[in-house]
Amino acid sequence: MxxxxxxxxxxxxxxxxxxxxxxxxxxxxxxxxxxxxxxxxxxxxxxxxxxxxxxxxxxxxxxxxxxxxxxxxxxxxxxxxxxxxxxxxxxxxxxxxxxxxxxxxxxxxPGWRPGPGDDWHPVDSLAEAAALVPTLGRRVFLTTGRLGLAAFAHLDGPHFLLRSVEPPEPPLPARAEVLLARGPFTVEGEKALLREHRIDVLVTKDSGGAATAAKLVAARHLGLPVVVVRRPxxxxxxxxxxxxxxxxxxxxxx
CATH class of the missing domain: 3.40.50.720 (NAD(P)-binding Rossmann-like Domain)
Incomplete structure (x- = not known):
């Protein structure tokens, strides 16, 4: 346009x-x-x-x-x-x-770009992200928003920490904890959250922007893999x- x-x-x-x-x-x-x-x-x-x-x-x-x-x-x-x-x-x-x-x-x-020390796993859809998650970790920080969570609902092995601004609607993964929060977030705050919940894999969309980018830096500092859903x-x-x-x-x- x-x-x-x-x-x-x-x-x-x-x-x-x-x-x-x-x-x-x-x-x-x-x-x-x-x-x-x-x-x-x-x-x-x-x-x-x-x-x-x-x-x-x-x-x-x-x-x-x-x-x-x-x-x-x-x-x-x-x-x-x-x-x-x-x-x-x-x-x-x-x-x-x-x-x-x-x-x-x-x-x-602009979208996010990986830097030195990042362990990113790009995928083209939430379905691909859901298929990849069990191979990377058991405690998942899922920050893709409340829409589309049904793509992960069939996964009954991993434990999910779901963060969104509004309460998500079912279907959700069987083992899920919901955290309602709105950015911007800080690197130190994100690192503390990842440690507290013993997260070993992060899943996000490539939303770009500074408000929610701190989780990517935190994951880099902690050496965590990040599944990144590419933009349509x-x-x-x-x-x-x-x-x-x-x-x-x-x-x-x-």
Whole structure:
């Protein structure tokens, strides 16, 4: 998705949100005279962090519903700043932008990269991660979020420490302990948690960003293997910008 025409105030920008970058972008846009910003949240978090500008909650009804919303609310630009694993929303946004001619930008924080001393095991899906886990450890720190945990529900051998912002719904692994917490986390805090629960393998998605990266450093310091689920690919023809400044520049508001 790329802008097809310059965006100049007055303008209405729709931000598909739920990430730190989306909140930062909304705050920057809301502070600009003549720019109206609406952030759309999926509604999966019961107490979302405060957002600048207007906020709507809930789905659009697929790409066609989103296209209708863009037309009805006179949206001048669309920014997809959803989670890197929200592949369905990104696909719908690309189709809606193409159908309406609304200039669109994808904002994605860069993914994590392994460094010296890391023992990473990249996989392409949660199912592949679940198949690999029993070969690497017996006490698993599972930080893939509350959605998709069913991929691990059939594993009755390992003990799982599940961390998420919201309580997960079944099915869950038989031997599971749930920890509700929201980042950012510190390296020392993560090391203490890993030691306390005698964790011997970490499982995570490649979400990127600093808020939850401390667990990777902690795992490196403790010599633990890390199963990393790769990001889904962007739709064909879609490219992403890495930060808020680049998104503003693409919107010609930088």
């Amino acid at each position: 790329s802008p097809q025409s310059p965006l100049s105030p007055p303008a209405h920008v729709l931000v598909l949100g739920g990430t730190t970058e989306a909140r930062e972008l909304a705050a920057s846009l809301a502070a600009r005279p003549g720019v109206r910003v609406t952030t759309s949240l999926a509604g999966r978090v019961s107490r979302p962090l405060e957002q600048a500008g207007e906020v709507r909650t809930g789905g659009f009804g697929g790409a066609e519903g989103l296209a209708d919303w863009l037309r009805e609310h006179a949206v001048d630009a669309l920014v997809d700043a959803t989670h890197p694993f929200a592949a369905g929303i990104t696909a719908h946004a690309a189709r809606a932008a193409a159908a309406t001619g609304v200039p669109a930008v994808v904002l994605r924080r 690919p962007l739709p064909e023809g879609v490219t992403a910008v890495p930060d808020v400044a680049a998104a503003l520049a693409r919107l010609e508001l930088g």
